Amino acid sequence: MNKRIGIVSKYDSEESIKVARNLFTFLSQEDVELSIEQKIADKIGKKGSKINELSHCDFIVTVGGDGTILRTLQRLDKQTPIIGINTGEVGFLTKLEKQNYKEKLEELIRDFEVEERTRVGVEFKKTSEENQRLSPAVNEVVIATSELAKLLKLRATLDGNEIERFRADGLVVATPTGSTAYSMSAGGPIVDPKVEAFLLVPLAPYKLSARPFVVPNKSELEVELLRKGKKADVVIDGQKIKTIQEGDKISFKESPDPALFVKTEGADFYSKVREKLV
Template sequence: MEWFRNIGLMGRPGNTAVADTLLDVQRYLEGQGRRVLFDEDTAALLPSRNDIQMCSRQSLGEACDLVIVVGGDGSLLHAARALARSNTPVLGINRGRLGFLTDVAPSELEDKLGAVLRGDFAEDKRFMLSAEVCRDGLVLGDMLALNDVILHTGKTVHMIEFELYVEGEFVYRLRSDGLIVCTPTGSTAYALSGGGPILHPRLDAMGLVPMHPHTLSSRPIVVDGESEIKIQVLSDIPPRVSADGQPGQMLKAGDWVYVRKHPFKLRLIHPPGHDFYAACRTKLGWSSHLSQGDNE
């Protein structure tokens, strides 16, 4: 059986450093008899576009059986938001720093990508978050996140005040630098640096991580993944809400932010040998020493 006949290639817009790897991937895939398409933004990164097929970023997921993202985790986050509705599986090739989501190194390209083309891969389904901002009963905007939705102070150095509700139940009123609402995927990103727990990718849960709270008793909370999170802004200092580090929406006192599970999921492809805990050991510097008898 032949897997993934039509394959899309995507890189982060403006990141010309990934051009060589994109061309390497293109040559390898075409050598394997696959049809390769670039989205228009990615094609603009290449030195020559005479011999490539292009389509819009919005159409790439519909036109392809697989999309390969070349870049760091940020590039894959960008792709996830663009491809959320198409249900197209995504594979990441790491040209960034940490690479929790982009777990194929350029040096492993032919070996790992060849295995995937032969059908030797694992698939994760990662849920995403939708965030909606409401003011005086009107929806100002919505946003989509694979990692996290963050209420934060923007460029100011003042604390903000807000109230948190989970499934309509009041949790607390807090003064802090903000609040991170993360998926299991996002639990190893910004939420981790804020002292949040690591959530296994298969968990149906969200983490709520306060940022530098003005109290010693505020701790991260893990809630059911189907929960509706409501945040009411009380501070006169205008905070901002952002999804996956995007610019987001400025807020004012009285605004509500609603965070819920998005109906679409990201289908994330892993080559053979992928291990979540091994990734944690490698990326987070956990000890890899196995004492004698520990594996007995």
């Protein structure tokens, strides 16, 4: 049976559009069934599909950076393995480079393996209202002040036990995959993606002793906004999802649905750290 391959691309970048057009031409010559997301299809003059219709594919190739991968994962109806061609700056989640992706893809069309990455499940809790499940995160969830330079007061608990109360601009709750992203910039540690943990990292805390925490991902982590009159934005993998206020809680737990990535031979996690971040 022919492989079914989807294409998703950053569509506001001339470089990404050019690579996506070349990718479509290349894959059209292979023995595969192709589906291309509507917005990039319009850019290259092809028939497109809604992104959730790409969930039926064996795997999806994204063109862009890590942001393109994260947005694709958020918008799929069901998790589908993804592999990215990097046209961005860092590309920590992308596995292929625009100069030499064709040979690798030819190998993957014949056979490929899937790598699972833990996602953090997110739930919004408000007094007297039903809990609301939000999109799970591959990298991180940021709870940040809605007003620039205005401190929040936040209470973090793990399985009902208080960890700490923070006065800070916000908090980052990151997966090991996200430990090399915003969490790292905020002073969090780099954690191997195979480690079963989440990171809790304060943003600009008003306390000399405030430090990041590494907590087990099988536990329930909960963050409550305490200060009256203050609002905070909840941002999941770079996308603003919700604004919360005093008494609202956001809970975090390992998602039962991991993110799926096409596995490739080559650079391991630590090689990528040295190559991209050192």
